[in-house]
Amino acid sequence: MGSHVLWETKGLMGCSRTSSFMGGEENTPSAQRTLGFDWNEEYVEQIDKFSIEQLYKALRGDYQKVEWRRLTYNNVACPKWIFAFYLALQSRLLTNDRLATWGCVEDVHCVLCGTDGDSHNHIFFRSLFSSQVWQKVFCWQSIHGKARGWEEETTWVIAECKGKQARAEVYRMSLAATIYLIWQERNQQIFQKITRTLTSWKIRLFKRCI
Ligand SMILES: [Zn+2]
Numbered sequence: 001m002g003s004h005v006l007w008e009t010k011g012l013m014g015c016s017r018t019s020s021f022m023g024g025e026e027n028t029p030s031a032q033r034t035l036g037f038d039w040n041e042e043y044v045e046q047i048d049k050f051s052i053e054q055l056y057k058a059l060r061g062d063y064q065k066v067e068w069r070r071l072t073y074n075n076v077a078c079p080k081w082i083f084a085f086y087l088a089l090q091s092r093l094l095t096n097d098r099l100a101t102w103g104c105v106e107d108v109h110c111v112l113c114g115t116d117g118d119s120h121n122h123i124f125f126r127s128l129f130s131s132q133v134w135q136k137v138f139c140w141q142s143i144h145g146k147a148r149g150w151e152e153e154t155t156w157v158i159a160e161c162k163g164k165q166a167r168a169e170v171y172r173m174s175l176a177a178t179i180y181l182i183w184q185e186r187n188q189q190i191f192q193k194i195t196r197t198l199t200s201w202k203i204r205l206f207k208r209c210i
Contacts, residue, residue, distance in 0.1 A: 067158050076169055077176040084183055085176040089154065091120050093183060111189045112182075121150040124182055137178055141171055 044050070072086050087093050096108040096118035108117045112129040116122050124130055125147045134147035147153060157175060161168040188194040 068154055070162055071154070071157065071172055071175070074164075074169075075172045075176055077173040081173075081176040081180040084180040088120060088124065088179050088183070093120065095119055095123060110186075112186055118186075123186055124179055125150055125153060129185075130182055133178060133182060137174055141167075141174065143171075 068089050071089065072082050075082050075085075077085070084093070091098075096105050099105045100108050110116050110118050110122055110127050112123065113127040115128075116126065125134065126149060131147055137143075138145065138147070148156075157171065161171045161175075185196065188196075
């Protein structure tokens with residue numbers, strides 16, 4: 001089987017990043033290097049040592065790193081907390097304010113406190129319920145002050161809770177846990193009509209974190 005067969009694999013044709021890689025007027029070594037595609041058939045044939053890592057990086061391309069990446073990458077929380085946190089950091093959870101823009105729901109009020117809109121900023125930090133939860137979390141970790149908005153809190157934690165100190169790691173973990181459990185609480189109230197008391201909720205959070 002000749003090497004050209006590998007490069008004509010149909011599965012790659014649908015990817016815009018590999019379309020010029022596979023043919024067309026941009027398919028010259030100089031053009032591909034200018035575009036960041038450091039790998040083509042001729043180049044691969046010339047190299048002595050193949051590196052999956054370099055190929056992956058070349059196909060992936062270069063993107064600006066987001067500041068909050070260390071909140072999820074260096075987080076010792078369990079994967080489902082981190083996944084919910086990761087989505088929340090990008091405002092990708094399906095809150096009612098997002099669903100309303102697609103015409104899926106009309107009622108956008110917050111089920112946790114019955115006021116304001118069901119948005120990331122409100123659910124996780126501004127609602128009365130979340131404020132009480134954060135008060136407990138801050139008290140537990142000897143942090144003074146009240147919870148502010150989403151932007152302020154993430155900016156603070158990125159600046160203050162980096163590194164591998166135990167205190168920073170515990171706070172990053174508890175942040176992911178709190179975001180997940182607030183989201184879970186909101187969903188249970190909407191879909192299962194279950195409401196937990198703040199005391200039982202606090203025990204649940206601390207038991208999971210410790
Ligand atoms: Zn609310």
